[in-house]
Amino acid sequence: MSESFSKKEQRNKKAKAKQDKAQKMADRKANNNKGKSLEDMLAYVDENGNLSPVPPKTRNTEDISLEDINIGATPRPAEDPTRTGFVSFFNFSKGFGFITDDKSKESVFFHINQLAQPVNEKDKVSFLMERTPRGYSAVNVTKIDAKGK
The missing domain is CATH 1.20.5 (Single alpha-helices involved in coiled-coils or other helix-helix interfaces)
Structure with a gap:
């Protein structure tokens, strides 16, 4: 085929x-x-x-010791925790008020239980800041005399 x-x-x-x-x-x-x-x-x-x-x-490389390596934020110098300000609002009947901080100009809450002596609005005061669940609060609020303390 x-x-x-x-x-x-x-x-x-x-x-x-x-x-x-x-x-x-x-x-x-x-x-x-x-x-x-x-x-x-x-x-x-x-x-x-x-x-x-x-x-x-x-x-040629330079050897670096482990102690010279700094990890994290630079530590801040210690500053005085006491702040000053003036009472911008105070409601005696409800027992709370606000202090305007001289340094940051922020309004800081305070309760009447944190007062060392009675205060009125526009009084110069010194206080410590404390962190609370609702933000910062002023504690150990003391009135500053016109002379300084």
Whole structure:
């Protein structure tokens, strides 16, 4: 039986495709990146943050002791916790008032139980700040005389 021209052509196309497929597979195996050594996979970063395949040149570096490294916020110098201000509002019947702090100009709540002596509105006072669940509150409120204390 003789083959027709189209059957021969089809058989040759299949053989050529099979050969191309085998060639591609051989190329992939030859250029496979798997199994590289560790040195081939390493990348280095220079002082400018750029990647390079060669290690950076070693320079003379300065050793820093661990005690010289300061982690966290810089401690603030100790300041006097006593603040001064004036009574901007006071309701004697309800037992509370507000002091305007001289330094921050903030209004600070105080309760009548924190008074060392009776005060009126616009009196100069000294006090301590205490953190409460509702914010800051003035404690140990004492009246300052016109002379200073």
